[in-house]
Amino acid sequence: MNGARETGITEELVELLERLRPLYARLAEHKLYATFATVDDLRLFMESHVFAVWDFMSLLKTLQRGLTCVEVPWVPSRLAESRRLVNEIVLGEESDVYKGMAMSHFELYRRAMQECGADTFAIDNLLRELADGAEWSRALERSGATRAAQMFVRSTFACIDEEKLHVTAAAFTFGREDLIPDMFRGFIRDQDERLSGRLSIFRWYLDRHIEVDGDEHGPMAMRMIAELCGNDATKWQEAGDAAERALLARVALWDGIAAAIVESRTAGAARVS
Numbered sequence: 001m002n003g004a005r006e007t008g009i010t011e012e013l014v015e016l017l018e019r020l021r022p023l024y025a026r027l028a029e030h031k032l033y034a035t036f037a038t039v040d041d042l043r044l045f046m047e048s049h050v051f052a053v054w055d056f057m058s059l060l061k062t063l064q065r066g067l068t069c070v071e072v073p074w075v076p077s078r079l080a081e082s083r084r085l086v087n088e089i090v091l092g093e094e095s096d097v098y099k100g101m102a103m104s105h106f107e108l109y110r111r112a113m114q115e116c117g118a119d120t121f122a123i124d125n126l127l128r129e130l131a132d133g134a135e136w137s138r139a140l141e142r143s144g145a146t147r148a149a150q151m152f153v154r155s156t157f158a159c160i161d162e163e164k165l166h167v168t169a170a171a172f173t174f175g176r177e178d179l180i181p182d183m184f185r186g187f188i189r190d191q192d193e194r195l196s197g198r199l200s201i202f203r204w205y206l207d208r209h210i211e212v213d214g215d216e217h218g219p220m221a222m223r224m225i226a227e228l229c230g231n232d233a234t235k236w237q238e239a240g241d242a243a244e245r246a247l248l249a250r251v252a253l254w255d256g257i258a259a260a261i262v263e264s265r266t267a268g269a270a271r272v273s
Contacts, residue, residue, distance in 0.1 A: 023247040032258040043118040051149040053109045055156040059172040066165045085220040112201035148256020155249040166228040170239035173221035175246040
């Protein structure tokens with residue numbers, strides 16, 4: 001496995017990915033994707049999912065803070081490979097380029113919500129609360145976010161609060177947006193054509209994540225996990241547990257959004273009748 005270790009694909013990583021395979025399958029086959037029928041359903045999805053896009057950046061920034069030096073005077077951090085990887089990922093996630101404009105993927109997602117008419121009140125309220133100095137959990141509680149979104153964010157920050165970089169890295173690495181299956185992207189494409197391009201930004205966001213997560217950020221993050229865990233069996237176990245919790249939190253988020261879509265549709269039918 002020496003050659004594999006040079007590329008970051010270690011025996012431990014192979015075993016961990018095998019452990020997570022059932023959860024990946026569960027997400028890929030989730031009932032949520034078959035629930036989508038209209039753009040109104042997509043809007044409900046985005047209004048909760050945006051919180052996962054937002055809190056992803058807190059995972060990333062926790063890694064950057066732990067793996068690089070952000071203090072003055074500067075001193076070199078210990079893990080040279082991982083600090084390079086995390087800085088490259090930060091560049092792409094926080095300062096990507098869309099049509100010549102620099103913006104984070106979160107800001108791009110919010111713009112996609114506006115383009116298709118999704119309500120940004122809750123996520124905007126969260127950001128206002130944070131800008132005014134509110135502690136994150138209080139800001140989340142006041143935001144108006146759905147219960148499913150709030151539970152997801154709380155699970156993310158519970159991971160961050162463990163203050164173990166390999167745990168944060170596992171949650172970051174194994175719960176990414178490339179989990180979204182082809183059937184959902186097909187639905188977005190068809191609706192975009194029907195709406196004359198009002199989902200074009202969201203399509204770009206999804207395609208960009210498939211591209212960078214699969215070809216660039218995903219492999220980088222795998223090498224980061226391998227460097228952080230090394231030959232420490234305890235760290236590998238903790239990383240696996242964190243990855244499972246992150247994927248189960250995503251399943252719970254999908255469950256909550258699917259239920260909200262069905263409830264909204266039922267309520268709409270009752271009003272019509």
